Structures are given as C-alpha cells and as structure tokens.
Amino acid sequence: MSSWRPTAGLVRACLLALGGTAGGLLLGQGVLVVLGAPFVLLAAMGLLHRPRHDPVVRTAVDHGRLHEGQGTAVRMDVDDLTGVEHAVRVAARSAHVATRPRHGTVGTLVADGLPVLEVSPRRWGRRALGAERVALTSAWAGWRWGPADMSEHSVVVLPQATPYDSRAEVPQPDGLVGRHRSRQIGSGTDFEGIRRFTTGDRLKRITWPVSLRTGELHVVTTRAEQDAGVWLVVDALRDIGVSGGIDGAASTLDLTVRAASALAEHHVRTGDRVGLLVLTSDPVRIGLGSGPRHLQRVQGTLARVRADARSEAPERLDLGAGAGSVVHVLSPMLFTPLVTATAGLLRSGTAVVVIDTLGEREQEGDPLALASLAERMQRIERDDRLRQLALLGCPVVPWRGPGTLDTVLRQLARRSRVPKVRAR
Template sequence: MTGWRPTSALVRACLLALGGICGGVALGQEVLVVLAAPFVVLAAMGLASRPRGPVRVGARLDHHRLHEGQGTTSRVDVDDLTGVEHCTRVAAATAHVAASPPQGAAGSLVADGLPVLWFSPRRWGRRAIGAERVALTSAWAGWRWGPVDLPENGLTVLPQTAPYDSRAEVPQPDGLVGRHRSRRLGSGTEFEGIRLFAAGDRLRRITWPVSLRTGELHVVTTRAEQDAGVWLVVDGLRDIGTSGGIDGPASTLDLTVRAAAALAEHHVRTGDRVGMLVVAADGARVPLGAGPRHLQRLLGTLARVRPEARSVPPERLDLGAGAGSVVHVLSPMLFTPLVTATAGLQRGGTSVVVIDTLGEAFAGREADRLSLPALAARMQRIERDDRLRRLAALGTPVVPWRGPGTLDTVLQQLARRARVPKVRA
C-alpha cells in the first residue's frame, strides 16, 4: 500500500533554501539569503501541508451494460480528501472504445470536483474499461500519493439494434401470445376460408348458406390460435473483414450480430417467441421465450460471441428447430456443415430463410486481382455461390441483409407456400 512521498519540487525547494542560507551565512553574502527566501517559504508551506491519514482510491463505472454507441462515465472515489489539492487520472487505451478526453488523461483541483472520464464503446462484445493510474497531490505540490494502478471494470456492450420492421407474417407460427397468427388450420376464431366437407370435419363448422347454394357440404376453416416460434441461427465461426465499429466498415460478424439483434427485438416486440442458436466453438443455445427479459438474454448472448475462437464444432450440426417454427440462418455461408444442416432443415419441411451477411468483406481483397489473397477470395466466393445455388434449388430463399424490409417479400412467399400440400422427406 502506497503512502505520501515528497515530490521533486519539495526536495528541490528544500535543497535550494538550505544551500542559500548556509552559503549566505558562511560567505557573508546577504544576497544569497535574499535569493533563497522564496524557496524557504515554499519548503515551509510544503512541509506543513503534508497529509497525515492513509488514502483509499477506487474507480467505478456508472453503467456496466450498454449498447454500441452509448456512453458511460468513470468516476474516482477517494475516502479521505483531507489535505488533497489535485487529482490526476490516466486511463489505458482500449480497442473499439472511444474516450474523452481523447488521450484518456484528466486532472482537476479537488475543490472543483474529482476528474471524470467518459467512455463510449463502438463495437459489441466484452470490453475491459478503467485500467488506469491515479495520483494525488497535496497543497503547494509538496507531497504525492501514488500513482497506483486501479483494476479494470468489465463492460458488456450489446449490439446496436438497427431500425428494422416487417409487415409480413411469419409463415409457420407456433404458440399463443404473439401478434403473428398461425397459417395452419385449427380451432380458432380468425376466418381462413371455405372448402368442401371432408371426413373428420366437425359438423358445427358446416356453412349452410354455401352448402344449400352449391348442393354440396362446405365447412368454414379458421386459423389455429398460435403465435410465431422464431429461431435465429447465428454463425459465429469466422469474422471476415475489418471492423471499424459503428462508425466504420462492418465485418461479416458485425453484420450477423447486428442483424440478429434487430430481428430478435422486432419479434419480441410483436409478442412472438424467439430462440437462438450460436454456431461457434463455445456456442450457446437460448430456448424459445418472450418478453423484455428474454430480449436482454438474447442480446447478452450475442455480446458474448467470440470471433477469435479458432476451433469449429463437429461436422454434423443439429440446429434443433422445432416443427412449425421459422428459422432465420444469419451467416456468410462459408462453413460447409452449416450449409448442410440448413439444407436438412429445408428437406424436413421447416420454413428456412438464409440471411446473407457477407456484405463487402471481400472487396478489399480483390484490389489486386493477381495477388494470392485476391485469388483465394475469388475461390471462396465461387464455392459460396455454388452452395447458395444448391440451397435455392431446394427452395430455401437467400436474402442479403439490407435492414428494414429485408424479409417482407420472402416471408409473404413462404406464407403462401406453407398452405400448399407437400410431401416431407
């Protein structure tokens, strides 16, 4: 534990005062005593203003959970300010975190308040903020406490929920509380249509006006009282491209995470039940749920995705989406087992939508077409395009992520296709 130590200014003042007085007395030169008089005053005031008690210093953040682009304040706490005149703080630079002042250094007189630092995370994930050094100075700059290193504080940065809205209904909902009703027929109250009577239909569903007019029995069909079950499959295996935070270019993982956050917020806001599967080495699975607390759980799971993980999951992936759910696969589609698992869901009759989050990740690599990175990028793009063509041949729509309205047309087409009889392999 550190204590109060004399500053170099106090030591210099004491030496000059002692040397001037001794030299003036020994040499009989009054001018030396006059020249040393100011240093005598400074040394006397500095020695008299020494703080006596021990000091404990700590730093804290006003918030420990933020969205990209939001800001928080780091404050320093000192238990005893007796005799302290000035406080100085210097914070270490953190990747994807903007600080104010820009250099992360701040100082102020204690009478004007302890200095504060402002931090604004520019990218989602776990950030370590507050690793800094703090020093205290007494009056007349005679004594200094520190500098001491303060531990860093963890900050969870949630992905920015880009503006997203969709007026299309989810094709195959499953539940009871959401705004999007099921397209499947069942014992509900919402009118769906009129068709011919078939074996197993309830007699109370017969519509007699139509039956008498046509001469054949017809029944009224209704939608089931169910809401949407939406699964978000997030590809967190690779991060291609350079991330500039919310102010710069976006990498593939940036697009994937932010698109998943926007979709989760949209469906939870409309009352649908949302689940999530993160495909990564340390992947996570969040079961279906609804409500604001469930949305915070989804966003927290996205914030914990680690793009630096090098190992990959097994070759056979189990996306595990329940029957009657719609699955949004957010991926640049560069990992073959994920493509295979997506095709398996499509063959099983699940409504699957692939949201392409490649963006402009390969744009910088193709600047020099004869370079090795450019050739590798073109080979990856050719293989990826072939995978997407095969998925499209199976009936899986592939849509590039463009923000609001990205999925309107696709979901409307899936909703119409869901009512067509089909054979499931």
Template sequence: MSEPHLAPHRLVGRWRVTPAHVRSLGLGVLLVAAGVTLRRPDAVVLGAPLLLVALWASTRRPRTDPVVDAKVGHPLLREGQATTWQVAVAAHPDVEEAGVTLLATPYTTYSPASRSLSVAVEADGTTPATASIVCRSTRWGRRPLGPATVALTSPLGAFRWEPQPVSLPAISTVPLPDSFTARVAVPRPDGLVGQNRSHHPGDGGELDQIRPFRFGDRLRRVHWPVSVRTGELHVTATHADQDSEILLLVDAMHDIGQSEGIGGAGSSLDNAVRAAGAIAEHYLRAGDRVGLIVLGARDLPPVTAAAGPHHLRRLLDALARTTVADGTVSDEKRLRSQLRHHVAAGTLAVILTPAISPDVLAHAVGLSRRGISVVTVDTLPTHLATADIPLERLAEIASSATEHPRETRLAWRLRLLERSREMARARESGVPIVPWAGPGTLDLVLRDLGRRSRAPRVVSR
C-alpha cells in the same frame, strides 16, 4: 432497458515519498554542507531554499489515508453511447491534487483525448472532487475501460498516494439494431396468443368464412344480413390469432472484413449481430417468441425462446458477449454439437451467416427438408463479395495480404467460387438466401414461404 446499480469501488493505497522531494532534500543538504565546508556563500544561497522547502514539506507529511472511490457511470451501453470513468476524492487536508490516467481500449474514444485529467482537492469541504473521463464505445461487445492509474499528491508535491492500477468490471455494449420491419406475417404461427393469422379457425380478427350456425357459436358472431336473406342463422368464422417462434442462428465461425465501429464499415459478424438484434426487436414488439443460438461461440449457451421486453435485454446481452471462433478443432466440435439442437414445428429459423462455412449452409438445407421454414441472410460485406478487390481491402481477408497480394486475391476468388456453388445448391434445395438490406429484407421470402406452407409437401422425419 433497465440498468443495475453500480456500486463505487473503494481504492486502497499508501503514501510514498516522491523522487522530487528526495532530490530537493538531498541536493539542499549537499549544497549547504559544501558551502559551509568550503566557505562558499553562493552554494549556501542555492541550497538553503531547497532545504527549507523540503523540511517544511516533511513536517506536513500526511498521517491518514484519503477516501477515494472509482466507478463507471453506466454498466450498459448501446453502440455510440458514452459513459464516464469517475474518481471521487473526499475533502482531505493533506491532499492538494488528484489525477487519473486511463489505458486506451479498442473501439473506444475518449474526452479528453489524452485520457488524463487532474483536479484540485479542497482541504475542508463537503463536496468531493471528481475527475471524470468521458468514454464512448463505438462497437458492441464486452469492453473493459482501463486499467487506470490514480495518483494524489500532498502540498508541495512531497508525498504521493498511489494505489495499484484500478481495473473495474467490463461494461457491456449491446449492438445498435439496424432498422428493420416486416409487413408479411410469419408463415406458420403455432403458439397461443399473438398477432399472426393462423390457418386454423378460432377467435381472431380476420374473416375466414360465413357458415351456418352450429351449436356452441356465440350470438355476437351472427351475420344478420345473410341470415335474413337465407332465412337460416349464419355466423362469421375467423382465423385464430397466434404467436410464432423465431429462432435466430448467428454464425460466429468466421468474421470477414474489418470493423470500424458505429458509423464506419462493418465486418460480417457486425452485420450479423446488428441484424439479429433488429429482427429480435421487431418480432418481440409484435408479441412473438424469439430464441438465439450463436454458432461457434464459446461459453455462450443458447437463449431459450421467450417473449416480452425483458427478453430483448437477454438477447442483446448474449449478442454482446459473442466472440468469433478461433478455428481450432474444438470449435469445429462445438459447432457440430450446436447444430444438433431441437427445432419445434412451426418455427421460423433465420440463419445469419457470411456463407463461408459449408456446415452452416448444410444445416439450413437439413432444417428445410424437415419441414422447418428457413431463411438465410447473407451478411458478407458487399465490397468483399466481388472477385476484383482493391489492394487496400485485401488486408481485411488475410494478414499476409500485404506480403502476397496476388496469392491472396487468387485464393479469395477461389473461395468465392466455392461459396457461390454452395449457395446455389442451397437455393436448389429450397433454402432462400437474401442479402441483408434493412427494412423489408424478409418480406418477399416470407410471402413465398407462406404460399409454400399451404401447399402439400413431402418432408423427412
């Protein structure tokens, strides 16, 4: 994936007197004055060095502002990748040291772990001093790094140049797609040019039948063994190769479970987002068209179905901006409006949901009754799909689990019973529901849908 160029952010600040310089100057004057007035040589001996150092530092007061640039090394990351938060300080005669401290951000690890770093600045040189803190993003999403505090000190620490806390634009961490392959073709391809075998005759690579020659057939299609045996020209007919449209619907109404980032346990939304990225990457590489709708997401318009490697970048960016709904009335209204989207005939709709929202399962049933090929992928974490949940796992379901563990466990059992009943109704209506298992998750389902698509059926318009 190509990355846009990141322009450095120029910092603006001003020089200020440090408290240490004020203390040194005030204490030196006080001790020298007291020693002279009270005729105490020891006070003069103690205060004179402080006063001399303070006066010397005052004579070297910085007159010009330094040139300080801050930037992030990469504007786009995959889960588990790292970038650098950099501060570059040009050579300046009045700057001795530069330091930077980053505020901690969730799902981000730092090196050094203290998130603080200081470097020496050359008085006269051509190479700027650079302080770089390595930031590793462990979960998808839009993640700001910082804000950061930058400070430059003059020789002897008498003056400090400190701008306002620096907040650079948030970087996108796109989901790291799970490994996914599908050896079974899409049931009903209905595009122009692709790699999926269509049910319609046309130019393709898979044999349909050998039939008598008709006007308009190409001579290269002549099947000579049959023609010689029968004494009449016969040609080979093939199935047309077409592309398909894949519509991914990600349920963001609920996020069940606790996300531990890459390499750890994942929540239901983690599983859905990573599975959607894997499915999109697989079918885009096969030449199909992929669209995306995030159900319940705010300020995230649907991604129109398209093909090509650049479209994968658009899909992953949209998945990275996915946020879970708040459960308010406006979210329910937004979900109902999103469920009224148009689905073209021949589209394969893949719904990734933890099956907690009954509206999403009802939408899957409605699409199936309209003749759309629908596959529902269950993204609920496996350890939460059982009734007997350990006490340490109850906090992943409700925030009040630590105060009322028995009530929380009972409520979750009831919700699982309702979920099982709704999933059973969806299966009876012809909607297959499979748990996400990586490669081969959709093979058996697509094979069954392919057989069903070739059989006569009654649909509602």
C-alpha cells in the same frame, strides 16, 4: 500501498532555501538571503500542509452493461480528502473503446470535484476499459500520493440496437396468442367473412345489418392470432474482414451478431418466441422463450460470441424446431458442411431463410496475387452453394436492415397455404 512522498518541487525549494540562507549568513551576502526568501516560503508552506493520513482510492463504473455506441463514466472515490488539492488520472488506451478526453488523462482541483473519465465502447463483446493510474497532490504541490495502479474494469457490450421492423407475418404460426394471422378460424380481430348463424355461435358476433336485410341471422367470423417460434442460427465459425466498430467497416461476425440482435428484439417485441443457436467449437443453444428477460439472455449470449478458427461446421442442425417455426440462418455461407446442414433442415419441412452476412467487400491488392485468386475461387464456390440452396426452395437474402425479410416471409406464408399433393 502508496504513501505521501515529497515532490521534486518541495525538495528543490528546501535545498535552495537552505543553501541561500546558509550562504548569505556565512559569506555575508544579503542578496543570497533575499533570493532564497521565496523558496523559504514555498518550503515552509509545503511542509506545513503535509497530509497526515494515507487515502484509500477506488474507481467504479456507472454501468456494467451497455449497447455499442452508448457511454458511461468511470468515477473515482477517495475516503479522506483532507489535505488533497489536486487529483489526476491516466488511463491506457484499449481496443474499440473511446475515451473523453481522447488521450485518457484528466485532472482537476478537488474543490471542483474529483475527475471523471468518460468511456464509450465501439464494438460488442466484453471490453476492458484499460489499466488506470491515479495520483493525488497536496496543497502547494509539496506532497504526492501515488501514482497508484487501480483495478481494471470491464463492461459487457451488447450488439447495437439496429433499427429493424417488419410488417410481414411469420408463416404457419403455432402458438397460443400473438399478432400473426392464423390459417384457423378463431377468436381474433382479423376479419375473415360473414356466414349464417349456427348453433354454438356467440350472440355478440351477430351482424345485425346483414341479418335484418336477409331475414336470417348472420355472424362475423375472424381469424385467430397466434405467435410463432423463431430460431436464430448464428455462424461464428470464422470472422472475415477487420472490424472498425460502429464507426468503421464491419466484419462478417459484426453483421451476423448485429442482425441476430435486431431480429431477436423485433420478434420478442411482437410477442413471438425466440431461440438461439451459436455455432462454435462449443455450440451454445438457448431454447424458445419470450419476454424482456429472455431477450437480455439472448443478447448477452451474442455479446460473448468469439470466432474460433479451430471449429468446424456441423453436418446436421438439430434445433428441435416443430411445425410452425421458422429458422433464420445468419452466415456468410463459406463452408460446405453448414450448407449441407441447412439443406437437411429444409428437407425436413422447416421454413428456413438464409441471411447472407458476407456484405459488400472490395478486393484489395494485386488481383493476380495468390491470395486474391484464392479469395475469388472461394467466392465462386460460395455463389454455387447459394444457387443450390435456392433450387431447393430456400430463400437467400443479404442483410439490409429494416424490411430485409418482408418479401421472403410473405412468399413463405403464401407457400404454406398452397395445398400439397403427396404421391403414395
């Protein structure tokens, strides 16, 4: 534990004061006494204001859970400020964490308040805020406590809440209540048509203008509104590219996680049930659910995603997705087993949408270098896999933010209403 120790300034003042006074008296030189008088004052005031108790210093973060780009403060608390005049804090630099001040050093007079360090995580995940050291100084800069190492703090950073909205309906909703238009006639607000009154119809459904004009009772029919089950399959097998946080370029895993978070927030907000499957060496599966608490669970799981180079793509995706569910596969589609598993899910009759998260990446370096040639061959194989999925009827769309899936979901909804002819 740190304790109060004299500063170099106090030691120097004491030596000069003692040397000047003793030299002046022994040598009979009054000028030495005059020159040493200021140092006598400094030494006396420094010794007089020595703190009597060792303080207990703690640091704490205001918020332990943030979104990318949001900021919080790391505050310092001292149990006893008696005799303390100045406080200084020094924080080490940490990856994908911005600080204010930028150099991470802040100091203030205690009379103006204890120094506060502001931090802002720039990438999702669990971010360490960096090691920190704290030092306290007494009045007249005579005594110093520390520098002492503080416990390192970390925050859980959720993916950035990317603006996303869609006006398209999920095909074949099968829930009890929601905003999507069902193929079945039921109690809802979506107008379907007008027909003659039959036994069992509710009287409040009678449309009197049509009934008076035709002389027979007619009722208004509506479509039921149901929710849908939406599965998000996140490919965390590899991370292609270098992440620059929200201020720089995005890697494939950045695009995948942020797109999954935006889709989950959108569907939960509209009342749908959302499930999550993260493909790693130890796959993580969250069942279908809805509500703000379920959304926090999904986003917290996405924040803990880590790319594992040892993991392999599964041969089969077992989601337990029933009829009426739609599966969004968010992946750069660089591995054949994952494409095969997606095709198997499509053949089982599930509505599948592949969201391409590779992004637009410029080729760097010599185009004839071995690494560049290997990358071009991998892209050619990937494009061939995507064409094969398209031939099976699986839409593949690059992630563009708002409106990415509108056209695709409308096409799937129309396809689900087309009568199917099955050979016997």
